[in-house]
Amino acid sequence: MPQDAYPDEPDSVVEGARSDSGRITDLPPKPRISAAVAAEVAEAKEGSADEASVSEEESDHVSAPDGPPPPAKKAATSTPPRKRAPRPPRPTTANSAKAPAKPRRPRATTPKVVDPGPPPPLPADLAAGIVVPPRPPLPESVPPDPVAEAVAASADAPVQESADLDVTMDSDVLEREADAHSPAEPDSAVVEPDPPLVEDAGDAEPDNVAIIEGLVVAAQTADVEPPTESVAETAGAEHPSVGADVAAVDTVPTVDVVTEDVVTEDVVTEDVVTADVVTEDVVTEDVVTEDVAIEDAAIDGVTIEDAPIEDLSPEASAPRAAGEGVAALAMVFDAEHISEPLGEGATPALAVRGVTKFFGETRAVDGIDLTVPAGTFYGLVGPNGAGKTTTLSMIAGLLRPTRGTITVNGIDATDRSGAAKRMMGVLPDRLRTFDRLTGRQLLYYYGVLRGLSPAVVESRTADLARAFDLTDALGRVVSDYSAGMTKKVMLAGAMIHSPRLLVLDEPFEAVDPVSSAIILDILGTYVAHGGTVVLSSHGMDLVERVCSRVAVIVAGQVLAEGTIDEVRGELTLEQRFIELAGGLSDVEGLEWLHTFSD
Numbered sequence: 081m082p083q084d085a086y087p088d089e090p091d092s093v094v095e096g097a098r099s100d101s102g103r104i105t106d107l108p109p110k111p112r113i114s115a116a117v118a119a120e121v122a123e124a125k126e127g128s129a130d131e132a133s134v135s136e137e138e139s140d141h142v143s144a145p146d147g148p149p150p151p152a153k154k155a156a157t158s159t160p161p162r163k164r165a166p167r168p169p170r171p172t173t174a175n176s177a178k179a180p181a182k183p184r185r186p187r188a189t190t191p192k193v194v195d196p197g198p199p200p201p202l203p204a205d206l207a208a209g210i211v212v213p214p215r216p217p218l219p220e221s222v223p224p225d226p227v228a229e230a231v232a233a234s235a236d237a238p239v240q241e242s243a244d245l246d247v248t249m250d251s252d253v254l255e256r257e258a259d260a261h262s263p264a265e266p267d268s269a270v271v272e273p274d275p276p277l278v279e280d281a282g283d284a285e286p287d288n289v290a291i292i293e294g295l296v297v298a299a300q301t302a303d304v305e306p307p308t309e310s311v312a313e314t315a316g317a318e319h320p321s322v323g324a325d326v327a328a329v330d331t332v333p334t335v336d337v338v339t340e341d342v343v344t345e346d347v348v349t350e351d352v353v354t355a356d357v358v359t360e361d362v363v364t365e366d367v368v369t370e371d372v373a374i375e376d377a378a379i380d381g382v383t384i385e386d387a388p389i390e391d392l393s394p395e396a397s398a399p400r401a402a403g404e405g406v407a408a409l410a411m412v413f414d415a416e417h418i419s420e421p422l423g424e425g426a427t428p429a430l431a432v433r434g435v436t437k438f439f440g441e442t443r444a445v446d447g448i449d450l451t452v453p454a455g456t457f458y459g460l461v462g463p464n465g466a467g468k469t470t471t472l473s474m475i476a477g478l479l480r481p482t483r484g485t486i487t488v489n490g491i492d493a494t495d496r497s498g499a500a501k502r503m504m505g506v507l508p509d510r511l512r513t514f515d516r517l518t519g520r521q522l523l524y525y526y527g528v529l530r531g532l533s534p535a536v537v538e539s540r541t542a543d544l545a546r547a548f549d550l551t552d553a554l555g556r557v558v559s560d561y562s563a564g565m566t567k568k569v570m571l572a573g574a575m576i577h578s579p580r581l582l583v584l585d586e587p588f589e590a591v592d593p594v595s596s597a598i599i600l601d602i603l604g605t606y607v608a609h610g611g612t613v614v615l616s617s618h619g620m621d622l623v624e625r626v627c628s629r630v631a632v633i634v635a636g637q638v639l640a641e642g643t644i645d646e647v648r649g650e651l652t653l654e655q656r657f658i659e660l661a662g663g664l665s666d667v668e669g670l671e672w673l674h675t676f677s678d
């Protein structure tokens with residue numbers, strides 16, 4: 081019988097009828113059959129012992145977890161009781177008492193006959209299956225800390241035996257991590273206690289997640305022992321092994337940094353939660369020792385002190401009663417952190433001088449000069465392959481220029497890359513990130529590696545998620561996000577530490593119009609508070625509307641630069657762009673496309 085024959089029944093009842101149909105449909109209607117069979121049994125003078133045992137069997141059947149079978153089904157398949165084998169009499173129940181005297185159509189009778197009554201008692205075995213096991217006991221002096229537990233759980237993981245990980249996961253780090261967390265500290269509140277992994281995650285995945293969280297924990301210890309060595313120094317040959325006394329934050333680069341071993345271009349670590357956390361467009365001849373801005377910013381101890389330490393204040397750590405959406409982010413973009421006095425002679429937020437980039441024989445960027453004053457909404461536009469991403473990657477420190485210099489707020493991005501990166505938030509192209517983490521974990525990772533306290537990260541995560549409409553998605557792994565959601569969570573991650581400069585590669589690509597408007601609002605607020613945005617986009621209307629300055633890059637060269645009005649002149653920006661790009665390409669020769677092959 082189809083399931084929809086019982087439209088008002090709970091699914092479980094229907095399923096029960098369906099799965100037990102073999103037994104149930106053989107049974108006669110309960111009231112009549114019970115009496116008749118009992119009489120027949122008495123006439124046959126069968127032993128009372130047999131009857132008792134059979135009744136017991138039936139009793140067991142009735143109390144099965146699926147509950148009583150649908151009477152209508154029995155009625156529809158009823159068989160004269162005297163024709164039946166000596167089936168045992170069934171105990172009289174409320175349902176059976178209401179059974180119709182003659183068969184009815186199941187659809188008409190079922191809703192009236194079925195009495196849901198109280199739910200059947202949960203079978204002991206099923207109940208045992210849903211009981212949440214008690215958490216393992218913790219030391220009395222240490223509050224429950226999921227991150228610490230995850231790290232401890234990973235202590236014996238095979239992947240830890242990797243040469244890249246042996247230092248990070250040593251017991252000394254764990255001890256100092258435990259010491260760093262006072263009972264009053266809301267440690268790692270934003271980390272999912274049991275990270276939900278994607279379904280296809282292998283057995284090693286939980287360990288990998290734990291390792292990532294362990295890295296976060298290690299970075300947390302930066303507050304306890306500020307490191308003094310840079311990433312490159314720590315990872316360099318002069319320091320082949322990091323002793324246990326080295327600050328825990330210095331153990332992170334030993335895991336992350338990929339330097340001389342990089343031999344291919346565009347090295348991508350898909351399984352980013354494993355040991356190699358790095359790699360964004362690393363090029364053979366331009367190996368960057370601090371590959372990814374966030375790692376470097378978190379692990380370069382020299383400039384940790386330059387981080388927005390005001391964010392760590394108790395006031396900032398307090399739960400924020402901010403308004404919804406963008407208004408809340410105005411507090412994240414605290415003007416005290418990102419504002420700089422503007423005016424003649426002020427240090428530009430970004431200065432690019434004579435930067436050239438070769439990929440082998442390909443000259444991707446050819447002697448670019450850019451000056452981006454602080455508090456500017458700056459747009460980079462250009463046709464495909466013009467060199468925008470390459471330029472932004474060099475600004476972000478993901479690629480090393482072949483020639484030229486880049487300074488961020490006056491800091492040479494080559495000589496002091498860690499300090500320069502610390503001032504930046506980066507949305508790289510192609511959305512490579514640690515997508516086996518949940519959105520909440522990812523933002524926690526971003527924030528803590530940037531030196532923020534867990535409480536601040538939690539507060540800002542809530543603000544950013546609200547602003548980007550990601551609140552409901554925070555508990556899901558990022559690999560399950562849509563492209564637009566991924567872009568938004570990564571954008572949130574770029575903003576979470578309230579940097580002075582945001583470097584965003586096509587931030588609006590794949591983002592829906594509502595979210596784009598919200599992002600624009602957020603960025604506008606950010607710029608109004610002194611922040612600087614440099615973004616690439618193919619949306620000429622958008623750039624024309626929101627950017628105060630723009631550079632048009634074609635074939636690796638800046639063909640026009642200035643305010644929007646200066647660049648577009650009497651044209652629209654799109655018209656000017658097309659003009660600079662060499663006009664529209666010739667579409668002749670595609671007539672075959674107009675004759676369909678079928």
Ligand SMILES: Nc1ncnc2c1ncn2[C@@H]1O[C@H](COP(=O)(O)OP(=O)(O)OP(=O)(O)O)[C@@H](O)[C@H]1O
Nearest residue numbers: 345346439442444463464465466467468469470471
């Ligand atoms: N890792 C790489 N190895 C070799 N060539 C590269 C690499 N990255 C970029 N290029 C080349 O550099 C040039 C500029 O590429 P880039 O990605 O910077 O362009 P773009 O302006 O960002 O393009 P789009 O608008 O399509 O994103 C292209 O010719 C590209 O093929």
